[in-house]
Amino acid sequence: SQQGEEDPQALSIQEGENATMNCSYKTSINNLQWYRQNSGRGLVHLILIRSNEREKHSGRLRVTLDTSKKSSSLLITASRAADTASYFCATDRGSTLGRLYFGRGTQLTVWP
């Protein structure tokens, strides 16, 4: 079963707007990761946030984590057409074995 549940399933915005995607999960975690998948490609790691962190930035990406609500959000600022992709969150469910549990993803479309 999927661990992360991304919301919304699909998001359509104009270039320059911000895109916010959310992820909810059900168990304790050590960390949460976000990945991007362009059409026809493999997933690419974007950012990792540990359970003792609340916010992390990487370029135009901002990730927040609220362990009390078991949720995370990914914000892409000033979006570009090239950001069009599916975005997945993944958690380890508290395991230290290295396995990740992926959600079903949010399909982001950024229109020029």
Added chain:
Amino acid sequence: DARVTQTPRHKVTEMGQEVTMRCQPILGHNTVFWYRQTMMQGLELLAYFRNRAPLDDSGMPKDRFSAEMPDATLATLKIQPSEPRDSAVYFCASGLRRGQGFTDTQYFGPGTRLTVL
């Protein structure tokens, strides 16, 4: 530029045929994952290895699927016999496990798109 490679990129075969997919993990990575992605089920973990030993293959149909790591530079996923429901994109990913307390980032290959007629 280190990356995971997978072959073949596309495979069309007929039901009942054997399919072998290959993956070359990033040099130095000690963990290899096999995933299957479909519209219906999303991304499913089939099996994964650490230091070439299988850690978990519970996501894999045992009667027809097998996964091996003949050496540190090659992982294989075989389906015999293949069925139409096996049609999917199969991804290999690798990572470096440095010990307890470290979190693995996974590096995905481009995938093998399998169509079973």
